[in-house]
Structure formats: C-alpha cells, structure tokens
Amino acid sequence: MKNFSDLYIALDQTNKTNEKVEAMVKYFQKASAADAAWAIYFLSGRKPRQIIPTAKLRMWAAEISQIPDWLFELSYDAVGDLGETIALLLPDTTATGSELPLAYWVENRTVPLRGLDESEQREAVAQAWNELDANERFIWNKLVTGSFRVGVSQLLVVRALAQVSGIEKEIIAHRLMGSWSPNADFYLNLLEASSEDADLSRPYPFHLAHQLDFSLEDLGDIKDWQAEWKWDGIRAQLIRRGGESFLWSRGEDLVSERFPEITTASFALPDGTVLDGEILPWKDDEVMAFAQLQRRIGRKDVGKKLLEEVPVVLLCYDLLEFGGEDFRQRELKERRAKLIEILDGLPDEARKTLIYYPAVEAKSWEELSKIRDESRSRRVEGFMLKRLASPFRVGRPRGDWWKWKIDPLTIDAVMIYAQRGTGKRASLYTDYTFAVWNNGELVPFAKAYSGLTDKEIRKVDRFVRDNTLETFGPVRSVTPKLVFELGFEGIQKSSRHKSGVAVRFPRILRWRDDKKIEDADTLDAIHQMLEAEN
Amino acid sequence: MRLIKPTERGLYVEPGDFYIDPWLPVERAVLTHAHADHTYRGSKNYLVSKEGERLFRTRLYNEGNIETLSYGKSTTINGVKVSFHPAGHVLGSAQIRVEYKGEVWVASGDYKLTFDPTCAQFEPVKCHAFITEATFGLPIYRWTKPEILFEEVNEWWRGNVEKGKATVIFAYSLGKAQRIMKSVDHSIGKIFTHGAVERLTRDYRETGVDLPPTKYVGEVADKKEFIGSLIIAPPSAQDTPWTRRFGAQSTGFASGWMRIRGARRRRAVDRGIILSDHADWDELLTAINATEAEQIWVTHGSIDILVRYLQSIGKDARPLETKFVGDAPETEIADGEEGD
Structure with missing residues (x-):
C-alpha cells in the first residue's frame, strides 16, 4: 500500500506529464503483477461498486475522532472531499506505512467488507484506519467509497506501460479497453509481446477531435475534407464479432442492454465488423432533443412505453473493422465508402436503426460557413471536419479531425446565490446561481460553475463573503450586484424550474463588470430564444 | 463588565481610554504584533512589546510616539493595569492583559503553541475573559510536528x-x-x-x-x-x-x-x-482551557464554529466581530502579506 500511496503523492505533486510517466514507470517496475493490475485499474478511472455507504463512514469517523456530527459536516464542507476529511480528522497514527501489497488491501481488506454486517464492518474499518498512515488512509478511503481519482489520463498510463514493456502504445491502449479483471494474469498478458487479443468484446480507442482554433482557410483545399454534422448524442462503438454484439459508449461503458434496438439491429451485420457512431434519439426521420435521450441514459431496463416514445438509432460515422480486419489505417474515404456499402446492404428493419447521414457538400469554406447557420434548427452542434485521407487514430491528435462548433446562445444574468465548490475548489465560492428579470423580480434560471479565471474566482469569492444576505448550509444568498454573460447550448421548456426553462451546458463566458443589474436580460428574451430554437 | 469592547475603530478599553490594534487612527494604541492587519499607522501614541520594537518601528515608519514594555512587566494607563505576555506568534507578539477593579481580560491577538525558535513561547495567562482568534478553528487543522x-x-x-x-x-x-x-x-x-x-x-x-x-x-x-x-x-x-x-x-x-x-x-x-504561525484546533482548545477564563470571546476565522463547539462543551463562548483578516484564506494568500 505504501508504494501505491507514494505513487499517488508523486502524481499529485506535479503537473508535468513527463514526471508523471516517470513516477508510474518507477512504480510498475517494482510492483508485483497483481499490484500493477490493480494500480492500472484505479489509475485508469475504474472503480469497484461502492463498498460501504458514505453515511456510515462519516458516522464512524466522527465517533472515532470524538467530534460531534455537525462539526464533522462543517469540516467536510471546508475540505470538499469525504475521504480526505476523514483522513484529516482521525487521531494521529503511529503507523509508518503499510508494507502489505495493494492487491492484499483491495482483495482482502476492502472488497470483503461488503459481505459483513454493520458491527463487523465498523471494526474492520477502524482496524484498517489504525494500520494505515495519513496518506494511505486518504487513499484507502477513496477506494472504499469508490471515489478514487488521480490526475493522469489513460493515455499517460498507456505511455508508462509502453515504456515498461517496450510494447507499442496502441496495442496497450487496445488491450486496456473493454472489461477485464485486475489480476496478475491480466497484467502479464497486457505486457506479453505476442499474446493474441482474443477478447471479442474489446473496442478500439476512440479518435477524438479538438475544437478548430484557427481560420478555416488554413485547412487547405476543401476538396481534401469531409464535413459531417456534429450530432449531440452519445459517441459509441458497435462491435459484431464471433456471433456476439457489444455496444460501447465513449466512457467505456458497455451499454448494449440499454439500447436493445441497436443490439438487435446489429445481428444483421457481417461477423467481424466494428462501427463508430453516435447514439441518438430519432423519430420520424429526425433527431429529437438531447433531453429525450437523457431519459434513456442510466436506465438498465427500458420499458416498452419509453422505447416507443424515445426510439434510438446508431448514426454511423466510420468503419473500424471489417471481415475481422483492422481498417483503421486505411483512408477515411475508403472506410466511409465501405461503411455505406455495408449499411445499404442491410435488411430494411436493421437499416432503420443503423443509419448514416450524408456528408455535407460545399464547394468552398465560405459556402460551408453559410450552411453551418442551419445547425441550431437541425439540432446539431456544428460540423466535424475530417481529412479524407486520415486514418482512424488514437486519442485526441491534432491535424486530421476538427470540431467546428457553433457559438453558444448567450444571456446576461445576475448572480444571486453562491455555493462552495468541491475538490480542487473546495472552500472557495465557485458555484453560482444566476437570475434574469421578470416583472421587476429576479428569477433564478441557471447554475454555472466554470469559465472564470482563478483570479476572478478569488474576487467573486471575496464579494460573496462581503455581500452575504443569508446562509443556508453551504449556500449563501448575496446582494444582487454582479452581472455575468452566460453561454449555453440549448434551451428547453421545463415545468420543474421556476423560470419555466432549462438550459443545456450553461457556463460563464465572462464577467460583465461594465454592466449594472438593470442591464441584465429578461425572462421574455429567453422565451423568445426558446421559440426561435424550436 | 465588558472591559474590552469592539468599536468601529477597534477593540476599546473604555476605563483606560485606549485601543488594542485599532484600524483607524486613535489617541492611544496598544499593539499585539507587527503584522500589517494589527499594526496600522496614524495613531498618536503606541505601546508595543520591547521584544518586537524594531519590527513595530519598521511597520510604523517610526511615526508617532512609540513606547515599549517588556514581557511580564506592567504599566498603568488611566488606572487600567496593562501587561504583555508572549503569544508565540512571531517575534515580539504579545497577549495583552488588562486589569481594572479586579477584573482581568486578555486579548491574545494571534498566537500559536507550537515551538518556534525565533520567538518566545506562548504563556497562558489566567483571566476572567479571554479573547481568542479562530483562524484555523476546525478540527481538520492539526499541524505536523x-x-x-x-x-x-x-x-x-x-x-x-x-x-x-x-x-x-x-x-x-x-x-x-x-x-x-x-x-x-x-x-x-x-x-x-x-x-x-x-x-x-x-x-x-x-x-x-x-x-x-x-x-x-x-x-x-x-x-x-x-x-x-x-x-x-x-x-x-x-x-x-x-x-x-x-x-x-x-x-x-x-x-x-x-x-x-x-x-x-x-x-x-x-x-x-503545512507551516502556520497560528494555533491549530488542538492548540486553540488547550490555550483556552489554560486561561481558566469564565468567558471566551472568539474573533476572526471560524468564529461561529469555535463558539458553537465551546458552548457544546459547556463554556460561555461568544462571537466578537472585528476587522482582522482570516476569514478568507484565498484572498488573504492571494494578496500575499500575512495572517497565517
């Protein structure tokens, strides 16, 4: 456990990717295969189901620390992280780090807690806290609560493993996708030079794109590019191999069961086919609002009624594998042609669910810019621009694929509530509620917490503390004085909100310190946007 | 009797007609320590600790009539007995003990109990009422040795x-x-x-x-x-x-x-x-207990929390509003000068 906790500290103490990779390499070189497998599991953001309800941990931590519950809650409020709060509150330990391996701590001391009754659990937790030093307690708490996170991307983990094993990054990345069990065998296979990757379910890493941050003309001749509408759904990969189907979302969740219509349609695909596409709510030949798709997300069992109300399709973008052969290094042009050929050849029933959308034809960038103005009415976010000669790459490389999104809708609104942030921003007032005018009254309509610089956040934090009207737990109401320009992606009617509207992806674009609260927008203006949208 | 009261200029000792760490100019100021939020310029007369004299003179640009008093020694201002006692915060930092008609109050300023080789160690002073800071008034704050x-x-x-x-x-x-x-x-x-x-x-x-x-x-x-x-x-x-x-x-x-x-x-x-010149949670409680004070006044920092906790363990604790910094860690750190 000590080695893993040292690794965590090393990763936490630096922002430099080289130093992070170096720290992981050092760890993997001395870790046992079983420890390394668990480390990869946690570093790449996987987590076991919650093992003990956090309410119990809070209670036990407060008891053992001999502080009243209210004081525990206020401490938590100031720290913003439960595992850390507990580690800071527990009585000092004489433990100097546990030499027992990570795998032992996870498999013997953590996971089995789930099967114990409450008093046994409490005893086991107290015993663990007793044996661990302050840093290890923090990390173990994160493991127990399923909230372990560390600032490394999967890509960096892959880089470190490639360095340790001498195996290509792409192969490691591929082997890390899909579902696997963290054990010694897995780790040994991961680093095995010749192992056949037999796992049928395994998806390819996604090729992602950056937002276009320079002028279109610099992309060169438009003839070399394919423009696709940028759909707003769930990016996914559909795999048909060995007579089985797997649907993976980009968050690497297996979602086959949640979208049975796609799984059923996939039975018609030839074996050894992998498609890249977007799960979209789709009815009467057009896309529905994202809010509709949200009704399907997170539901494992989808009722008949919901299936009828919100049918989904997989709108296919790309072909990654065909006839069991990896197609990713072929040119987009070729992959796309083959994709269309496959989809056109499907039986009618499957063609309703596995669809594609023609690329947008434009003779010049200028013409394409004009077409982009239709984005909002088409319920898309703008364009994806892909070089026709591009391979399907790993991660978010620059150069071949670009997102070209439309500008957000904007509103000037007044801050009326502030709440403390969590994690990195705990103890600062960073989460704000904004209001607009309605008949001389300020009506809350959106919450936003990102978009300010650290310096601005500190200024707003100061303002909140100096202008508090009332305090409700972690929330303060403040004198309406500050005006911000908010951006958001879409707008929906909502009976749950007092304002009657719900906005999508609200964020702060800038602080309008040049504006007075009287200059803020009205609810009417928002309702007009809503009408224009739909 | 409220021997020390908050006013718009700072903590005021009425019978002695002087202020402790005033933030506006006054006739007579008695200072706890030389950090900028406790040592404001512009007053006519200052009484400071002998041990901190050089720092105070630097901070006050040597302006005003600056008198000194060593730790443990006492003087009388308009019938009020005044003495300085080490607060362990920084060089020359003092708790100010005031005594009038048998009533003893101590304004601690900022203090810590942790050992510091550059200043005198905090000394508990018995009193009827103790004014404590609460910059780190949460049990999550406990300092490493x-x-x-x-x-x-x-x-x-x-x-x-x-x-x-x-x-x-x-x-x-x-x-x-x-x-x-x-x-x-x-x-x-x-x-x-x-x-x-x-x-x-x-x-x-x-x-x-x-x-x-x-x-x-x-x-x-x-x-x-x-x-x-x-x-x-x-x-x-x-x-x-x-x-x-x-x-x-x-x-x-x-x-x-x-x-x-x-x-x-x-x-x-x-x-x-993790290095502070303030008391951590345990030190706050230790120091407060050691004064044996009947009344605890809590100022700057986690005032409400410390007051509530002290009350829950049966002490007569109350908030005391002042303008000392300490509430907003971020702003304070950002502005860079002092306070913790």
Missing part, C-alpha cells in the same frame, strides 16, 4: 540540489520566513532572501535572534549561485518575472491552509508546506 515537517523540507531541498534545481519557498516575510531559515538544515546550501524578507530579517538579527547567514537576491551577480540554494520570498512574488532568475526550480508554499489538498493544488506549487 516541526521536526518532522522540516525533515521533509530538508529532504525535498536535498533532492533539488541533486537535480541541480533551486528551491524556492513562498512564506510571509515577517515571522514565517525567519522561522524557515532558522529551522532548515543550512548545511545543505546557501539561503537567499527577497528584499521584503531581508529587511525584516535584519530587524530580527538586530533584536538578537540568532539566524543563519542569508544573502539578498539583489546582491547576487552570478546566477549560477542560485543552483542548489534555498530562496525565501513573500507569496506575492509567486509567478512574477522576479523568480525567473533562479533558473530550474522547485517551488513550495508555507501556510496552514496547505493542510487541505484542494488549497495545495490551487496554489500551483510543487510542495505545500
């Missing part, structure tokens, strides 16, 4: 020497900077100071505090001298062009707020050094 903490700092510094890097620590220029230079292992390398630190370090030396040799950064002609050295600078110097001269460097920030990971990360330094 200095010997362990400085061993970690030494280890980090040594590691930087091996990598050919300079070590830069941002710390308040009055108190914490001197505590660091005194506590680190100065056999590891040379110690350089920022101008603001150097000026106050001189006051420390002239007061008789034995500090290791340091050199003002501005006097260094050859930048190679900085390789492997330790540089101590105020927080306001972080992320300024001033730090470029040190070349490859590892940075640290010394503050009690560094106990929280989120605060460490926001600071964007390589090391958060």
